[in-house]
Amino acid sequence: MARRINVYQVAVKNLFRKKTRSALTVLGIGLSAWVLLSLLGFNRGYEAALNKDIDNMGFQVLVAAKGCPYEAATLMLKGGTGLRYMNESVIRDILRHPEVEKVTPMLMQAVFDPNKGESGGLSAYLGVDPATFPALKSYLKFKQGGWFTDTQAHEAVMGYEAAELEQREVGDLLLIPEKNIELKVAGVLTRSGTQDDGTIFVPLRMLQKEFGQEGRVTAVGIKVDRRADITALENKLYDLPDVQVVSMAQVKETIMSLVSTAKVMVLSIALIAILIAMLGVVNTILMSVLERYQEIGIIKSMGAMPWDVFRMIWTETVILCLLGGGVGIGFSVVLSKITDILIRRLLPYTPTGSLVAVDSGLAFLTIGVILGIGLVSGVYPAWRASRVRPLESIRSEGE
Amino acid sequence: MKNSRHPAARSAWAVLLSLLAAIPLFPAVGCDLNDPDRDVKRLFPESTGYRTLYVSVAGKGGRELLHQIEARLGDSFKGLYETADVPYTMYQVYKGKDLIGYIHGVNQKGRYGGLQVFLALDLQGNIRSFYFQKLTSQVAKLLRDPSFGRQFEGLNLKDFYGYNVTTAATRGESRVAAIRNPAPQAEDDFRAALRAVKKNLILVDEFLLGNKYKE
Amino acid sequence: MSRQTSVLEAQNLTKIYRRGSEEILALDNVSLVVRPGEFLSFVGPSGSGKTTLINILGGLDNATSGRLKVGGRMIFDGRKGLSESELTRIRRQVFGYIFQKFYLVPTLTVEENVLLPFAFFKKPGSPAGALGLLKSLGLEKRTRHRPAELSGGEMQRVAIARALINKPEILLADEPTGNLDSKRSEEIGHVLKSLNQKEGLTILLVTHNAALARMAQRTITLRDGRISS
Numbered sequence: 001m002a003r004r005i006n007v008y009q010v011a012v013k014n015l016f017r018k019k020t021r022s023a024l025t026v027l028g029i030g031l032s033a034w035v036l037l038s039l040l041g042f043n044r045g046y047e048a049a050l051n052k053d054i055d056n057m058g059f060q061v062l063v064a065a066k067g068c069p070y071e072a073a074t075l076m077l078k079g080g081t082g083l084r085y086m087n088e089s090v091i092r093d094i095l096r097h098p099e100v101e102k103v104t105p106m107l108m109q110a111v112f113d114p115n116k117g118e119s120g121g122l123s124a125y126l127g128v129d130p131a132t133f134p135a136l137k138s139y140l141k142f143k144q145g146g147w148f149t150d151t152q153a154h155e156a157v158m159g160y161e162a163a164e165l166e167q168r169e170v171g172d173l174l175l176i177p178e179k180n181i182e183l184k185v186a187g188v189l190t191r192s193g194t195q196d197d198g199t200i201f202v203p204l205r206m207l208q209k210e211f212g213q214e215g216r217v218t219a220v221g222i223k224v225d226r227r228a229d230i231t232a233l234e235n236k237l238y239d240l241p242d243v244q245v246v247s248m249a250q251v252k253e254t255i256m257s258l259v260s261t262a263k264v265m266v267l268s269i270a271l272i273a274i275l276i277a278m279l280g281v282v283n284t285i286l287m288s289v290l291e292r293y294q295e296i297g298i299i300k301s302m303g304a305m306p307w308d309v310f311r312m313i314w315t316e317t318v319i320l321c322l323l324g325g326g327v328g329i330g331f332s333v334v335l336s337k338i339t340d341i342l343i344r345r346l347l348p349y350t351p352t353g354s355l356v357a358v359d360s361g362l363a364f365l366t367i368g369v370i371l372g373i374g375l376v377s378g379v380y381p382a383w384r385a386s387r388v389r390p391l392e393s394i395r396s397e398g399e
Numbered sequence: 400m401k402n403s404r405h406p407a408a409r410s411a412w413a414v415l416l417s418l419l420a421a422i423p424l425f426p427a428v429g430c431d432l433n434d435p436d437r438d439v440k441r442l443f444p445e446s447t448g449y450r451t452l453y454v455s456v457a458g459k460g461g462r463e464l465l466h467q468i469e470a471r472l473g474d475s476f477k478g479l480y481e482t483a484d485v486p487y488t489m490y491q492v493y494k495g496k497d498l499i500g501y502i503h504g505v506n507q508k509g510r511y512g513g514l515q516v517f518l519a520l521d522l523q524g525n526i527r528s529f530y531f532q533k534l535t536s537q538v539a540k541l542l543r544d545p546s547f548g549r550q551f552e553g554l555n556l557k558d559f560y561g562y563n564v565t566t567a568a569t570r571g572e573s574r575v576a577a578i579r580n581p582a583p584q585a586e587d588d589f590r591a592a593l594r595a596v597k598k599n600l601i602l603v604d605e606f607l608l609g610n611k612y613k614e
Numbered sequence: 615m616s617r618q619t620s621v622l623e624a625q626n627l628t629k630i631y632r633r634g635s636e637e638i639l640a641l642d643n644v645s646l647v648v649r650p651g652e653f654l655s656f657v658g659p660s661g662s663g664k665t666t667l668i669n670i671l672g673g674l675d676n677a678t679s680g681r682l683k684v685g686g687r688m689i690f691d692g693r694k695g696l697s698e699s700e701l702t703r704i705r706r707q708v709f710g711y712i713f714q715k716f717y718l719v720p721t722l723t724v725e726e727n728v729l730l731p732f733a734f735f736k737k738p739g740s741p742a743g744a745l746g747l748l749k750s751l752g753l754e755k756r757t758r759h760r761p762a763e764l765s766g767g768e769m770q771r772v773a774i775a776r777a778l779i780n781k782p783e784i785l786l787a788d789e790p791t792g793n794l795d796s797k798r799s800e801e802i803g804h805v806l807k808s809l810n811q812k813e814g815l816t817i818l819l820v821t822h823n824a825a826l827a828r829m830a831q832r833t834i835t836l837r838d839g840r841i842s843s
Contacts, residue, residue: 175511303706
């Protein structure tokens with residue numbers, strides 16, 4: 001069978017003329033494709049991970065003591081005092097609403113542990129009611145043991161990672177520093193992939209008593225009847241004195257709006273990166289056209305129509321973009337962990353779970369965007385090449 | 400972040416409060432110095448640098464090696480910190496180009512939480528210094544006191560062969576018998592510390608000293 | 615077979631170049647007829663207009679005035695020439711070109727270079743492949759080599775093969791031995807002569823090389839844009 005050669009084969013081979021230049025152009029496109037795909041994956045993954053974290057809280061609405069939550073958060077992080085409390089009677093007030101299906105009170109207390117780390121650290125304990133808490137967190141399963149034997153017992157249930165770190169099993173002891181209170185480990189949970197993995201749960205009543213907070217809680221988790229209007233309930237709960245009502249939807253909205261600023265910034269950077277990469281493509285192809293000016297003229301003299309030349313040069317652009325897109329996808333897959341770490345460093349709050357969810361759909365979308373922009377970028381050099389007149393090019397001094 | 404009056408923003412922080420039910424913990428598995436640059440210099444003031452090695456029982460000899468180490472220890476390896484694939488971080492300490500000693504730490508289960516016991520050793524495997532990098536105890540102050548650690552100085556693995564980690568009995572003329580527990584109410588942490596030291600010395604002997612002290 | 619008595623007819627061709635306000639008369643009323651199978655050489659000092667003439671005859675450029683018929687078709691009738699696309703179609707059908715520089719594509723093999731015109735256009739009756747053509751030019755052992763591995767003479771022969779792959783009626787050769795030594799130049803001259811004699815290919819050759827010019831059947835001398843003999 002006789003050999004043939006076509007415009008596309010010529011285009012592919014043209015890219016090998018200056019291998020380094022072509023490789024660098026592909027790398028530039030690859031990097032911008034990586035950024036774009038990671039961003040698209042982040043866009044999807046963050047929201048999914050956040051939803052999962054919030055869903056895993058078990059409650060749709062949280063009632064907490066009124067006050068500056070920022071102040072409370074920082075005080076809590078620096079030392080266990082200054083937390084805002086609610087009277088337990090608020091539970092009764094909440095339960096009056098028919099939309100409320102279940103409630104569970106919680107008390108958070110923290111103490112300074114001088115033996116932790118280099119110069120000490122904080123140890124926190126979450127007091128929960130074993131009668132109501134497990135029902136709202138049904139996904140929590142036990143690796144060993146179970147919930148407390150008594151509401152006043154000096155016992156603890158440890159999250160998977162908390163137990164792992166301290167090498168605790170059921171029957172082992174824990175010490176609450178400062179108070180020097182011994183607790184016995186009653187249960188160790190399986191890994192849930194949520195914040196609960198690092199939590200030490202203790203009986204609410206015991207914690208209240210030992211920390212002198214009888215009758216007080218820091219938050220109440222509420223499970224809303226699925227037929228009820230959550231927003232309407234929230235509005236009613238706002239009427240309760242000295243409390244603030246947190247809806248998980250609001251939390252998500254707030255966190256997403258915090259994150260959206262970062263997303264807009266990263267999206268801008270991604271677009272700029274793509275534009276820069278495309279300028280690189282235009283430059284590469286244009287330089288290649290100018291270097292081959294006379295050769296293109298000869299090709300025209302052989303009988304190539306302007307569209308043939310346009311097609312040939314445009315194909316080179318397409319190949320560079322496809323290769324670059326492929327490289328970018330490769331980077332995304334191989335470097336997904338590093339991308340995750342980078343994002344976690346940048347953002348103020350990151351949910352557990354994978355932040356960047358890349359799938360084949362997003363990969364194709366990325367290639368599509370890169371290809372689309374590439375095709376537009378390639379028009380000018382291809383048009384320039386198609387306009388070459390054989391005689392002018394032969395007369396020219398070339399490069 | 401500015402203190403916003405918007406209820407949603409304030410609420411978000413409250414929920415973050417509840418989400419942050421546990422404070423960030425140390426990384427699990429392995430036992431590294433908290434600040435190697437500072438700690439190496441403190442333990443070896445004459446040093447000019449160090450090299451970090453990562454070794455594991457699984458990497459060197461697998462299950463067979465694990466059994467040999469358990470036999471030397473006189474106890475089986477238990478729990479997450481004593482599996483065959485736990486990475487042990489060993490520090491080789493240098494003065495100029497000369498190797499002058501080693502530092503190694505191990506995890507050990509204590510009464511109220513995990514202990515981390517570090518030893519600084521000379522090239523013959525004799526203990527230069529001992530300290531707790533991590534310890535949760537009501538009498539932590541007594542156990543962390545330098546006078547407790549000084550009792551270990553000059554001891555080596557040969558001394559610890561005379562110590563039974565499960566019964567706490569010593570045989571023969573073992574110098575381990577001379578080590579005093581400054582906090583009798585924390586007997587279990589004291590015994591945990593001794594087990595940790597013996598385990599530490601066996602691992603150093605296996606990975607760095609070429610089984611110099613193998614019986 | 616063509617029944618034409620001429621493949622190319624030029625009447626009073628004139629070419630004026632305008633450089634700003636200056637006008638340069640490159641060709642001045644040149645007329646000639648080229649018969650099928652003729653081997654014509656154009657000689658003359660630099661600036662005599664021989665390259666200008668051959669470019670116009672070859673459909674690479676338009677004249678300022680005059681008439682030109684190629685293969686029976688009017689290319690230029692004194693008022694306007696054909697568009698670039700129309701010229702391209704004519705070039706495809708009628709002409710093959712070789713130049714002083716070989717203009718081979720460095721990333722393609724010899725065979726691929728020869729086949730390159732087929733990427734854009736394959737004339738009915740053109741050979742299926744390049745191997746026969748390469749063999750006739752003594753390049754059968756070089757088909758897989760790249761231009762960088764060839765001598766000057768070999769590269770020019772590849773360029774000739776490429777120019778011939780679409781079976782042109784006329785081969786235009788503009789200083790084809792300009793970059794070659796005398797031995798290789800003679801080789802190329804013999805190739806051209808053989809193509810003319812054996813294949814009946816019409817050849818228009820521009821050259822400074824007197825020995826090469828003598829290989830043609832007829833020599834036209836130009837001076838100052840006019841045919842002097």
